[in-house]
Amino acid sequence: MKNINIGLFGFGCVGQGLYETLNNSRNFAGEISKICIKNADKKRKLPSQLFTTSKEEIINDEAIDIVVELIDDADAALSIVVAALKAGKSVVTANKKMVAENLEYLVELQQQTGKAVLYEGAVCGSIPIIRTLEEYFGHEPLNEIKGIFNGSTNYILTKIFEERLDYPKVLKEAQELGFAETDPTLDVQGFDPKFKLSILLTHAFGIHVPPSHITNLGIDRLKTADLEYARANGHTIKLVAQAKRIGEKVFGFVIPQFVQPDQTLANIQNEFNAVTINGEFCDEQLFIGKGAGSLPTGAAVLSDISALSYDYKYEYKKHYNLGKLPFSNQSPIQVYVSYNSPEQVDLSDFESIQEKYFSFDHCYIIGNICIGKLQKAEWRNNQNINIVLTPEGCQKGLGNLCVSDLKEEISELKKGQKIRERITI
Structure with missing residues (x-):
């Protein structure tokens, strides 16, 4: 294996x-040749000649083999990735928002340039879930993929x-430890795990689903009364992302859930992530690893760099070989x-509605609501x-068409029938 020069x-x-x-x-022959940063005046421990503020200095350097993109700005990250691919360099990125929002385009660009984009570090930290889906489950139909995809919120919920x-x-403590960003919105409101779920839908089911199509709710509105309700009923609360194939459709969302103590996810603590995969042949598989922190994510990025040194690429087997599931x-x-x-x-x-409770300072209901209706409801933004998914959650209703949507579908079918009748006449 040749020595790999990295532009970071x-x-x-x-x-x-x-x-x-x-x-x-001890088993990787490579080094970081140049690091592009935004603030040249910031003091750093490494030699100043290692740093640059010029993107082109890395993109246009023929001696650099691989570009690694690890910045927060999704738009700037996309610009870097596209420029690197067009310059003939493969890329490693950990920007889940950028990948999720542009994955279909990135797949096409990889085909056009013959170069690869790897992003294991963008999803679930140290768990090698993308490569596992690509290689081990590349030809097996999956029924479900779900789990705790965000280490920051899991750390917060554990402490609570x-x-x-x-x-x-707890949020401040998570930020001080590097588990949560200075602006924690993406974590605590469920956007971060939604981006990750969007990416995994491509590798698990072969479909590109823009993040905007996936319902996400977070943990930032949890009240003391909600915690007391959970404890009184023997539950804990976890922020869970899940996608499930039922028949010829795939359903998915990110919602806090009441989790019973005998369930696997109830025992996943602190900054750890967990992913469960249910396949038609393998039944259920469980993967656990640290999902937040400098070293776990850095190790995932290094693994991708190492894979590129052997010319590894995602083949997107299910995307190209399976019929597209809606x-x-x-x-x-x-x-x-x-x-x-x-x-x-x-x-x-x-x-x-299954249950109602009203008091002077706290009210709650338990009821069935369509995922799409919940996503569009104005009151959910209050x-x-x-909102928390119950333990029964999606076990009874998921896969059934909502009554309101069934009425709309029938109405549309009737409209279509009338149009066909007119055309026939």
């Missing part, structure tokens, strides 16, 4: 983790439940919805309303 963009938490893991690896700490205090949000799930006063929630949005 970004030297934050993950970039520094990559530098440390690379320099302490195990140590009964307040949310603001992604759907038109199915009911059972949720617990807590709020301050009855007028805050439009109960007509629900397919059915910061005083919290």
Whole structure:
């Protein structure tokens, strides 16, 4: 194996983790030749000649074999990746937002240039889930993929439940440890695991689903009353991303869930991630690893660099070899919805209501609501309303068409029939 010269963009938490893991690896022949950063005046421990503020200095350097992109800005990251591919360089990235929003384009660009983009570090930290889906499950039909995809929120939820700490205090601690960003919105509102789920849908089911089509709810609205409800019923709460194939459709979402103590995900603590895969032949598989932190993610990036040194590429087997399954949000799930006063929630949005509770300072209902209806409901944007999937969650309703959507579908069919009748006449 030849010595690999790496051009690195970004030297934050993950970039520094990559530098440390690379320099302490005994089985990799390579080095970082140049690092592109935004702030040239910031003091750093490495020699100043290693840094540059010019993107072109890396992209146009023929001696650099692989470009590694580890910056936060998704638009800037896409520009770097596209420029590198067109310059004949393969790329490693950990920017899940950029990959999720542009994956279909990136797949096409890889075909056009003959170069590869690898992004294991963008999904679930140290768990090699993408390569596992590509290689081990490349030809096996999967029924479901789900799990805890965000180490920051899992750390926060663990501390809240195990140590009964307040949310603001735990969030600050997670930020100080490097598990959560200075702006934690992507983590605590469920956007980060949604980007990851969007990427995994391509590798697990062969479909490109833009993140905007996936419903996501976070943990930032959890109230003390919600935690008390969970404890009283013997549950914990986890932020779970999941996608399930039922018949010829795939359903997916990211929603906090009440998890029973005998379920696998209940025992995943702190910054660890977990992914469960259910296949037609293998049944259920479980993968656990650290999902946040400098070194775990840096190690995943280094693994991708090593793979590129052997000319590895994602083959996207299911995307090219399977019939395209439609992604759907038109199915009911059972949720617990807590709020301050009855007028805050439009109960007509629900397919059915199983339980209601009202008091002076806390109200909740448990009912079935269509995923798509939940995504569009105006009241769900109210910061005083919290939504959690029940343990029954999607076990009973998922795969069934919502009544409201069934009516719309029948109406559309009738319209189509009338049009055909007119044409026939």
